[in-house]
Amino acid sequence: xxxxxxxxxxxxxxxxxxxxxxxxRISGILYTARDAAHKRLVSLISEGKQLPMDIQGQxxxxxxxxxxxxxxxxxxxxxxxxxxxxxxxxxxMEHGLKGMIxxxxxxxxxxxxxxxxxxxxxAAIGGAGALLARCVKASEIVAYEELGPEAIRRLTVxxxxxxxxxxxxxxxxxxQGVREYRIETCNSG
Amino acid sequence: MDKSCVRTVxxxxxxxxxxxxAMNTTSNVPKGxxxxxxxxxxxxxxxxxxxxxxxxxxxxRIAREESVPACQDTGVAMLFIEVGQDVRFVGGDxxxxxxxxxxxxYIEGYLRKSIVTDPLFERVNTGDNTPAVIYVDIVxxxxxxxxxxxxxxGAENMSGLIMLPPAAGVEGVKQFVIDQVRKxxxxxxxxxxxxxxxxxxxxxxxxxxxRAVLRDVGTTNPHPKYARLExxxxxxxxxxxxxxxxxxGRTTGLAVNIEFAPCHIASLPVACNLNxxxxxxxxxxx
Numbered sequence: 001x002x003x004x005x006x007x008x009x010x011x012x013x014x015x016x017x018x019x020x021x022x023x024x025r026i027s028g029i030l031y032t033a034r035d036a037a038h039k040r041l042v043s044l045i046s047e048g049k050q051l052p053m054d055i056q057g058q059x060x061x062x063x064x065x066x067x068x069x070x071x072x073x074x075x076x077x078x079x080x081x082x083x084x085x086x087x088x089x090x091x092x093m094e095h096g097l098k099g100m101i102x103x104x105x106x107x108x109x110x111x112x113x114x115x116x117x118x119x120x121x122x123a124a125i126g127g128a129g130a131l132l133a134r135c136v137k138a139s140e141i142v143a144y145e146e147l148g149p150e151a152i153r154r155l156t157v158x159x160x161x162x163x164x165x166x167x168x169x170x171x172x173x174x175x176q177g178v179r180e181y182r183i184e185t186c187n188s189g
Numbered sequence: 190m191d192k193s194c195v196r197t198v199x200x201x202x203x204x205x206x207x208x209x210x211a212m213n214t215t216s217n218v219p220k221g222x223x224x225x226x227x228x229x230x231x232x233x234x235x236x237x238x239x240x241x242x243x244x245x246x247x248x249x250r251i252a253r254e255e256s257v258p259a260c261q262d263t264g265v266a267m268l269f270i271e272v273g274q275d276v277r278f279v280g281g282d283x284x285x286x287x288x289x290x291x292x293x294x295y296i297e298g299y300l301r302k303s304i305v306t307d308p309l310f311e312r313v314n315t316g317d318n319t320p321a322v323i324y325v326d327i328v329x330x331x332x333x334x335x336x337x338x339x340x341x342x343g344a345e346n347m348s349g350l351i352m353l354p355p356a357a358g359v360e361g362v363k364q365f366v367i368d369q370v371r372k373x374x375x376x377x378x379x380x381x382x383x384x385x386x387x388x389x390x391x392x393x394x395x396x397x398x399x400r401a402v403l404r405d406v407g408t409t410n411p412h413p414k415y416a417r418l419e420x421x422x423x424x425x426x427x428x429x430x431x432x433x434x435x436x437x438g439r440t441t442g443l444a445v446n447i448e449f450a451p452c453h454i455a456s457l458p459v460a461c462n463l464n465x466x467x468x469x470x471x472x473x474x475x
Contacts, residue, residue: 021237036312063261064261064262064301064303065261065301066257066258066261066263066299066300066301067299067300067301068299069257069299072257075257075258075261075299075301076252076257076258076259076260076261076301077261078260078261078262080262080342080343081343081346081376081377083376103343103375103376103378103434103435104343104374104375104376104435105374105375105376105435123375123434123435123436125241125244125245125248125434126260126343126378126434126465127245127248127259127260127378127465127466127467128244128245128248128259128260129248129258129259129260129261129262130248130249130251130252130255130257130258130259130260131244131247131248131251132248133257133261134251147314148302148314148316149261149301149302149303149314150314161244163237163436173436173437174374174375174435174436174437176437177235177237177430177431177432177435177436177437177438178374178429178430178431178432178435178437179430179437180235180430180437181234181235181430181432181437181438181439182428182429182430183428183430184428185425185428
């Protein structure tokens with residue numbers, strides 16, 4: 001299985017080169033944000049205020065990590081389900097976001113926005129939080145510390161493993177995978 | 190009642206049991222699930238799916254060896270307490286003792302705190318993962334069994350319930366469960382465990398599904414007709430093609446577990462509760 005190494009920030013040249021199904025290893029910065037942080041970020045945008053971090057070319061990782069044990073950079077840190085961020089994602093892409101990491105399917109409006117703004121959606125393995133935490137070398141809180149696991153963190157990662165689910169051409173790995181392996185019966189139609 | 194039959198249990202023992210369970214359970218994925226994943230690894234035809242299962246097994250090994258949670262979502266703390274009817278609790282409030290165990294275990298165990306106070310308006314994190322969801326059953330005898338499950342939000346969100354007419358029968362039940370798993374797709378972290386409750390009432394069937402999803406992978410319903418239905422449903426679910434993490438493949442479900450109960454002549458309640466491939470749970474008998 002070919003592995004493509006990419007680093008942040010992502011350029012449109014890089015996002016355009018990725019195809020649904022590609023295995024990538026990401027190095028650089030990931031910003032964590034999930035439900036509550038997304039709500040706040042989108043409120044700031046609608047009020048015309050500045051975001052707590054520059055999202056130009058950046059990747060947001062949908063994760064609420066476990067607390068770090070002594071000696072760890074971060075506790076277990078696998079992806080959370082992405083559809084809950086669907087109503088917020090297009091506006092972040094409109095403002096420069098180029099990548100999202102999570103798990104699970106995205107809505108049509110998010111997929112359309114990825115084509116329009118040349119952004120990519122990656123899946124990491126859900127429930128592999130202990131394994132993924134090993135790729136996180138440093139973690140610092142950027143905003144909303146009071147949200148606990150939902151605070152925005154800046155993670156420095158090395159060779160973080162992910163798979164391209166939605167590329168900039170409208171392809172969807174989940175749809176492709178099911179098509180390939182589904183066995184038709186009267187109950188599955 | 191003869192006082193000599195009464196066993197006194199100090200609730201501080203419950204706190205300690207809950208603390209231990211919370212600290213140890215999320216890093217030790219149940220053996221049944223590990224065995225199920227190992228079997229799935231051998232059988233999976235999709236190369237991507239096979240690699241996903243390999244990484245999941247590696248993750249669960251790291252979690253066990255380093256005593257870190259297998260998944261960052263260390264869930265809602267669910268406690269199922271079976272209290273022998275000859276037990277008398279002393280030393281405080283049983284429910285507070287349980288929550289104190291959750292508080293201590295989640296803080297000392299570096300587990301994620303995932304509970305908000307109010308579901309709709311404030312949504313402020315309580316900071317210690319309390320309150321737990323607690324069910325207490327009275328059973329014969331003088332033991333206290335404390336069962337703990339850390340129920341993650343992602344799979345829980347993909348659950349559903351339907352009040353079918355009795356005429357829907359076995360086919361109606363199958364259709365509902367398969368549709369539920371298909372709609373959930375990659376979201377609940379497949380390969381999943383599917384818990385199915387059949388019968389009871391609107392409220393009871395949900396609890397049956399929860400008990401089913403927390404039954405070990407590799408166990409079957411003792412009733413042969415329900416055991417056969419578990420097998421048939423698993424076979425159908427694994428034809429959906431969703432596969433490990435939804436990337437396509439043969440292993441969408443590790444197990445389908447059914448629990449059933451008598452119900453009203455007008456009803457056929459069915460509930461479907463999903464769990465990820467880890468589904469941490471364990472118990473202690475005091």
